[in-house]
Amino acid sequence: MAAKNLKVDIHHITRVEGHGNIVVDVQNGELKQCELTIVETPRFFEAMLRGRPYLEASHITSRICGICAVGHATASLRATERALDIEPTEQTVLLRKLNFHGEILDSHILHAYMLVAPDFLGVGSVIPLAKTAPDVVLRALRMKKLSGDLCKAICGRHTHPIALTVGGFTHYPSNDELVALRERLEAMRPDVDATVELFQKLSMPDFERDTEYIALHKDEEYCFIDGVIASTDGGTWPIKHYRSVTNEQIVEHSSAKHTHNKRDAYMVGALARFNVNYNQLNSKAKAAAIALGIKPKCTNPYMNTVAQVVEIVHCVEDSIALIDKLLARGIRQEEPVPPGRLSGEGVGACDVPRGTLFHNYVIEEGKIVGANCIIPTGQNLANIEADMRGLVPTILDQPQDKVAQALEMLVRAYDPCISCSAHMLDVKFV
Amino acid sequence: MSPKPTVAFFEFTSCEGCQLTVVDSLQDHPELLDAIDIVQFREAMSEKSDSYQIAFIEGSCTRPSDEAKIRAIREKAAIVVALGACAHLGGINAIRNRSDMQEVREYVYGDKANWFPTYEPRPISAIIKVDAVLPGCPIDRNELVKAVTHLLQGRMPQIPDQPMCIECKLKENVCVYTQGKVCLGPITLAGCDAICPTYGDGCEGCRGTISNPNFQSLREVMLEHGVSEEEIESRLTMFMTNQILAMAKAQ
């Protein structure tokens, strides 16, 4: 490798959620510095929850992130329900899963089409694409609208859900609405196929780096809510032992904490789920994976977007199956399940679009007294930096702007959600 | 037609959900892209120009260093619109203003309490003059499209000074008070089509109040429905913390 000096300083990465900077400093071919800096202001959510009635927690924490608001709300509800000994009904579980699929679809479509695809199509955003490839943009908007409408029917709206509440729902979709959604999901299949075709054509940068992949897991289904924590390095942990997996650490250059489990870093998100839970994907999704040339265990982080496309296929099909189940049972106007106790501690976990999310609450007499939230992007930060350290030496021969672009694309592939990762709390429990 | 107005989006402390709602509104109104020229929108695009006529600012100001950035936007833009509750009211971020700032910092950072130069979250209007507001957490898509239409017509977006109950009744929702829930509808600015009561939950006041809210009478209503003083305070300080604190101070 030629001795070379290189400095990359990307201020506010674009097409990601929240503010982050990339700093790379190579002197005489030696990597001196390689960091992803989180410059988002801390949001103090855990502190804000203190003293609030437990019913408000999911409404407040959904405001951590506008993109995975349903995910935060669901993890929050699960934490509260476990703390207060509430067992949601089967209908609630089904509706929450369907709602969750809506969010996974919405977020993945946004990321794959509007944030990642422009890189491969040589444009700076989806806006010029509207002129050059209107069919692609309109397809993305169409698919996103259906995902949004799916959320809307169940919880009122995707960004900051309304009807999700502790123990159940405050509103139910009608049978007619579900039937209409099912029809639209079926009609969306050609768009899903076209999405697979599009990403078949985009060739992802060639970069492999093996790491530990962590996701929630259930034997019986491709898991997004509850389950156990599972690793490709082997081992499973109950959700309530999440701390022994995440091992949060404060690092100096970032307002978000880093995590590590068996190695120095691990990855969460669509690729991790794909690697951990491949067997649970439905057949259409598996077929799409073959078509897209991705198989477990895939160690190219750029393939995270491709794994998202596989999940799009899975979620569309599973949504149809879930609606069929709900229709067969018929929607019942259930009152939310009341708490079994008013004090306790609970952990809720979900695999949101960007990876595994944990909410942990301590509740006393119906009021939150302690809270901790561990966000996927926070868990990915150490792994992103490890990838950057691995990537930079392999592309040092390229001009600076190419290096910068490759790094930015790498970070973007993780679909980072920086505003939520800036949560910073020395967890205190009473 | 006159050339398209140039529009830029900025965010400070927020969840970026309002900007996502802007992206979402393209689903029903792709023609938005024909009507305006978006020149800066970090969340969704890499292209960037610093020459713009209309600036939409999302998020609240939570640290002294944001102030200069906000002022710079004001200097460049002819029209500044506050986008969403964080920018309009301080939003959910302002919940922490109920506690002493130093205490919050210590709770969060322990002995490193003074590491981060954050201060009490405040609306954008606390820093600069704001020409118009799109309230809500998140903003309402239809209201956004209407606001853009008004800007194209050369007038300021205006939110009618009407309470939520009006919209709620027009939707023939069953009033959530009759279902044992709390609602700030009678004092909250309408415009979201009473979406929370429509989905079975009481209004949380994310859009701020009408010009003459009758807080006193609403408190009585809540007490009558068995809501404790504590829960009342809690509900009133979900989005309106800054207003409630200002009222308490004035007394």
Next chain:
Amino acid sequence: MSFRIMPKAAVPDWITWLRSRYRVVGPRQLKDQFVFDEINSPDELSLDYPTSILPPKKYLLPPTEELFQFTTKGMHTKASLEPRPTVIMGVHTCDMHAIQLLDRVHNTGYADQHYQARRQNTYLVSIECLNPCTEHSFCKDMGTLSVPENFDLHLTDLGDEYGVDIGSEKGEELLRGFASVWDPTEEDYRHVNQVMAEKWPRFSYRFNFDVTELPDLLALSTKSSYWNELGDLCLGCGMCTKVCPTCYCFNVKDEVDLSLTEGHRVRIWDSCQVDEFALVAGGHNFRSTRALRQRHRFFRKGKYQLEAYGLIGCVGCGRCAAACLVHITPVKTFNELYRRHKQGEAVEAQS
């Protein structure tokens, strides 16, 4: 006009039959309340309902109504005046009185063609109230407990069948060709008389004075301190005016597409209880306090409409009383004004 009998068992068929010709709307259940809504299948119709959240007025004066469409360039305009022929089923007698008032309002002075068009295309099938619908209604005081003569058909529940009064040519039209109606027998007439006789005592008077005294009582109460008390209590939420069958004030708005070329002008229900109702450019508000706005509302209901249109502006449906979270009700308000008035007289007499 004539009187017929329809067995209840035939009603579903009748509804289906009507639906093939008209849009049929009527009371249907929503959670534990009722709303007027389109009836898509006969089982959705609940003729035996207490009251509805919004009155059936919404089909004659929709909450948002397009007045005309326009193009901004060239100023081409087209009035929107093609309502769908609609049968409103199950209108209570108070709401029928309200419609009578709305008819007068919109036909007096400048006639409102939009209202007229809808009204002409509307078939009113009213129903006799045999029991007080809610704890809030006071129709007996307001004289709205029996149906005015504006119905097309009027139903009376006779147990297993409905007595059907045909009030108009349009009413005939709703039955023409429908086989399951027949002429009443002597027995049926006796039955009707009996039902009507039994109904009356079930309703009580709730005013402490006679309604004919109401306009004078109000005139004497212009300066009453009670308005200020109401003003302190009132939330200014406007619900009372949204649910009222005799409120018809509106705002007008233009809506255009994003290319600013085409649009329409709509009118939207407005409320005299909101701050900006009487605000003019320059910031002057001609009814600036909640107290004055409450007074205006009650004067309209109890006095102004009577003087302008010969019909009293409140029909005693009780919807506003049920909606108001701070329990401001016409019965309480009018009785309290009466009490204070009497008290004032007594004090005067003493001194």
Next chain:
Amino acid sequence: MTTLLKETLDSQSIYMPTPARIVDTVELTDLEKVFKLKLPSGFELNHRPGQFVQISVLGIGEAPISICSSPSRSTGGTFEICVRRVGNVTNAMHALKPGALIGVRGPFGRGFPIERFRGKDILFVPGGLGLAPLRSLINEVLDERGKYGRIIILYGSRSPKDLLFQAELKEWQRRADIECHVTVDRPDENWTGNVGVITTLFPKVTIHPRNMVSVVVGPPVMYRYVLMELLGKGIAEGNIWFSFERRMKCGVGKCGHCQMHHIYTCQEGPAFSYAEIKHLEEAL
């Protein structure tokens, strides 16, 4: 010739405006502009002084505006309005150039009962923009000057640059058969006239109350003070006339906004005598 009102009534919807063309605009001040409008051929406005029209800018909205030209001078389907730029519709109007179309409905309201003024002395008291509706009446009276007694005009304005219709004002001040006095609240360096609120002009004129009609139009704050002055001079309550501004959405007595107690200002007004409204608390 069809009158515009008849066209309005006969059209499918009373809420639908008729397109009129802006044939000329004159900027009077920074805020006020006069628009000369022409109705489609074959139409006449046929208004009375004191009446108003509803002016539409399609896509923005509608606003009630008084007709400021007198019937005697509004022929061939043309008439004038004077518009102050204060908000959405009025701003949009100011942006329109001659040749543009604008929507008109009306004329509405009952106007001033000019035949009852015949043979009497008339005291006009316009304040600010109030001169717009009064100009219609003043010019109508001046065009039949012989039918009236003394004509007195007391005009008050914020500052000299806010004075409306300055050419006509000069003409009125010049004419021997008109007593015209002007005052401003805030003079500039060139102002040599009276300074002070409008009531400071009253001492300048003698009034014979028995044969006097007074017409007062201006901002709401002005009415009470002028009224005291006029009553103090002994003018009969039925001979003191006002024009009222209220929020108006329809102009035809339906929308409810302009109600003062039971009275629809758009129908029974906007011109009222003091005798008619003195018992109405919401009027003054």
